[in-house]
Amino acid sequence: MQQGRVIVEGRNLVRKFNDNVVLNNVSITCREGEAIALVGENGAGKTTLMNIISGGLKPTSGQIFVDGEEVKFSSSLHARSLGIAFVHQELSLLDEMTVGENIMMSIEPRKGIFLRQKEIHSKAEVILRDIGFDIDVNRMAGDLTPAERQIVEIAKAYSSSPRLMIFDEPTSSLNQAESERLFAFISRIKAQGVSVIMISHRMDDIFATCDTAFVLKDGEFVFSSPVADTTSDELISKMVGREFKTAYPPRGTYDSGRIRISLRNVCVGDAVRDVSLDVPEGRIIGIGGLEGQGQRELCRALFGIERFSSGDYLIDGQTVRITSPHSAIRQSIAFVPDDRKAEGLVLPLSVEENISTLVLDKVSRFGVISRSRLDDEVAQGIQELNIKVQDPQQLVMYLSGGNQQKVVFSKWIKTDPKILYLHEPTRGVDVQSKLEIYSLVRSLAEKGVSVVLFTSDMLELIGLSDEIYVMYEGRISGHLKGDDATEEKLMRFSAGVNELDKEAVEC
Amino acid sequence: MLTGSVRRQVRQAVPAWIILVAIILLSSLFSSSFRTIGNIRNFVTQSVVLALVAIAQANVLFIGGIDMSVSSVISISTIFVALFSYDSTLGLVGSIALALAVGALTGLVNGIGVVRFRIPAMIITISTQAFLKGVALILMPSSGGRVNIAFSSFMRNRVGIFTYAAIITFILYVIFYVMYHYTTFGRRMYAVGNSPLYAAQSGVPVERTTVITYVVSGLVAAFAGIVLSTRISTGNPLVGDSYAMDSVAAAVVGGVSMNGGVGSVVGALAGAVIMTLINNVINQFGISPYYQYITKGLVLVLSLLIFQLRRRRSV
Structure with missing residues (x-):
């Protein structure tokens, strides 16, 4: 399948978040009618790569070519206008609007400034049928099941007639029969010359629909092969095998x-x-x-x-x-949440106030906080966990990620x-x-x-x-x-x- | 005509209309003075200004904002009309234009503050409210000036029980109803109100939609002030004060969600009339006017409860 015309190409793409390199020098070529399976562990850089290709994220360095011409995406909308559509995994339709209105959002048929409600819904219906699903376009998006929402997201992406469609775990909310219908749709658009990239961890999906497997590991390209020439064992072995650093x-x-x-x-x-x-x-x-x-x-x-x-x-x-x-x-019970900035800490407050949140009872008498006991507890916490602060009054928002996390731990350890x-x-x-x-x-x-x-x-x-x-x-x-x-x-x-x-x- | 999401949005207004009809029926039943044609005429006239401000408020609530500056825009509009309109037609046109321009400018500042500087709508509109109130008090420290007599008597002309002002208000409701539910701009507003992020990803110009919405609200609020000046025949720097809260209450009672993206201007109309009716009915029954506030508060809480329960049931 190396003969199709190249639609989109990413060359030597690098993406850094501060000093953290999440994507290192990756090149990918999407051809007409080819479906690429993008696989890798959590944090391998799959989503980052796709966000770059679809304009949602700017690369730190590297180039993107569409139809052989270099482009710099200003937004995902810009990428969409060039025919690149990304079906995101997060499902976020407008609940208060109908299926049809969601699918046709911002490309509504109209007459002057007036919307043509009937045509909006009939066009959306056609698009859904093209995909192979029959969802009532007059239903409210808020009433849909997760699977139906996923389908509507796909229809929405497809409504802009893309030439490259990117799917992020499209089958995660679909059952077997629905997945198969989706695969049939993918085969049809491939036959029409649309290029497809599918992020997936389901080996079955990959072997059912994709032509090429593309493996990322720790932000680097490690392996690529026609799907027909590889096995799930081989793919898994390529994905893993990092060193214990x-x-x-x-x-x-x-x-x-x-x-x-x-x-x-x-x-x-x-x-x-x-x-x-x-x-x-x-x-x-x-x-x-x-x-x-x-x-x-x-x-x-x-x-x-x-x-x-x-x-x-x-x-x-x-x-x-x-x-x-x-x-x-x-x-x-103590709980260290995954989003420390939102749930683990009160960012605009000091280290002292954060550490002592849960032990105020311990350091106060009749509801009045004893300054000296509080200071002792906090000093002990800072020392115990080796938190690097000049002063317990320093605001948590200015600490490094590591020190912030230590503050979270310290807060909980105080509760024994x-x-x-x-x-x-x-x-x-x-x-x-x-x-x-x-x-x-x-x-x-x-x-x-x-x-x-x-x-x-x-x-x-x-x-x-x-x-x-x-x-x-x-x-x-x-x-x-x-x-x-x-x-x-x-x-x-x-x-x-x-x-x-x-x-x-x-x- | 009620296709797609329009049906759902308009349906939000149903409880308010039921409550409105119930209040009217009960009041007519128990108060003979309420059901006189004079009182009904009076009460239609009273409703007009709040009904206009309710459009302005519902407008920004749809996109998930709020506009507390409407009160000062109303006050300052009455002042412009009272200061400049009395002597000539040119003065009248000029004063109206000035009032509308200040309303639009206020909306522009609010809108830009929200989209460019990410200031919460509540804060930026309270700031412009305070600023304009100061300007109004400097221009006219206490009630004064005179409103063009021809203009005010024109607005007070009647067809049946409806003044021209009421008829113009009704026409505006029709125009806004069509705009919200049958134009692309209205659809964009609802999309922004539901989820700005998703709207942006779908190709909706979120910032432009937001700014225009605030400008439109400012214009409508200024117009409400102009209409109010013809009723009180003077300018007054504080006359608009109660309208900021009352308009939010009217919209919310009418089924417009404060979270944005839900409701219809049809409900705002019912809400505005209900809020006005509460005053009227309490007067008719000879109850102390202080109970107006208590009743308004209760009605607001009650309608919020109804919408919360409806929402919970639909989830």
Whole structure:
């Protein structure tokens, strides 16, 4: 399939966020009628690359050519006008408008300044039919199911008659039959000469629709091959295999044999289904998998931000009902959220105020804060975690990511938790602070704290966890001992391709 | 004509119209003075200004904004008309033009503050409100001036129970109704109100739509002030004060969401009439006017509750 005319080409694309290189010198060529499967682990740079190709993000360096001419996209709208459409994964239609109005937004048929409502809906209907789906165009977008929303998003992208269509995990909310109809649509547009890029982690999807596989790892191009000449095993082996660049603390020795947390068939809506697991005292349990497989919902339900819709949640053998973060904190649970700027910290307040948020009762008498006791607590916290500040009054917003995260940890450690839920605890944290956080977490575990680590960083997962559970589409797809885990095994569980689970589960 | 999302938007107005009809029926039943033609005529005249301001307010609420500066725009408009219109036709035209220009300029400042400098709509419009109020008080520290007699008697002319002012207001409602629901500009406003980000990604010029919307609100508020001046025959630097809150209340009672993107101007009309009716009815029953505020507050809370419940049920 190397003979089609080149529609879009990215040459030597580099993207840096501050000093962090997320895309390094990647070149990609999209030809008429060719479907490229873009694969790689979390954080491999897939979405970044696609955002650059579709004008949503400017490359730090490198060139983009459309029809052989170099272009510099000013916006995603500009890219769309050149025929590049990106079907995003985040589903965000206008709920208060109909399906038809959403699809035809800003390209409405009109007469002078007046809209032609009938024509808007009839045209949208034609577009949906072209795609192979029959959704009533007069329904409100707010009433649609996630699958229908996904289809409408695709229709919306297709309505601008693109020549390159980019799909980001298009089948994640579709069932088997719907996926097949989508693939049939992709085959049809390929036949019409449209170029397709599909980000996917489902091997089945890739082999069903794509011509070429394109593998990214750590922001770099590693492998490309016609799909017909490769296997899912080969693709997985190309995706993984990073080196352990970070030193992890030795695994835990704490073993009281007591189970601290038990989950029995818990569900959170459709996002988490029938998850059962045990977390012993003093152990670090890692929860891995590709992004968006229900990890977020699970950890937020564990801390009471969301509710379990069914199943039992036991702490020290007692069933608990945790319906709010407040009730979680009363159970001695601590939670480090993934978005520290929004949820973990109050940015415009000082280090002191952030660290002491949860222990004000401890340092005050009759509701009046004792200055000296507060100062002691805060000074101790800063020292304990080696937070680099000149002054406890310094505002948290001016600290580095690593120091900010240490402030979050310090805040929680002050509550003497028995349980620590960590959600992406080292995202956007420098290497030195990462190491300090790892040894801190391990030392807490050694004191008997039960830790559940939700992370999409596979090396962190393997390096830190005593046991690992992998989630796939809301279920546990694998369970391994930390010592036995390899990236390859985890990737298999994560991609839902492997039936070896049976033996692994018995660990 | 009610196709697509238009039906849903217009349906937001239904509870307000039901409440309105209920109030009118009950009041007519229990108060003989309410149901006199004189009172009804009177009350239609009273509704006009708030009905106009409600258009201005609903307009910005649709795009997810709010406009607290309408009150000062109204006051300053009455002052311009009272200062310059009395002597000549030229003065009349000039004063109207001046009032409209100041209204548009205020809207422009509000709009640019919101899109360019990312100032929350509430803050920027309170700032322009305060600024204009100062200007109004300097121009005319207390009620005064005179309004062109020919102009005010023209606006007070009647066809049946409707003054010309009421008829013009009604025509404006029709124009705005068509604009919101049947033109591309209206569609863009709703898109911006629902989700600016998504609107931008769909090719809607979000910034331009926002600025134009604020300018239109300023113009309509200025026009409301001009109409008000013909009723009170003078200029007054404080006469517009109550309209900022009352217009928000009218729109919200009429089913316009304060989160943007939901509602119809049809509801704002009902809301404006309901808010005016509350005053009228309380007067008719001889109750202390202080209860007006309590009643208005209760009606507002009640209608917000109704919309919250409806929304929750639909989710």
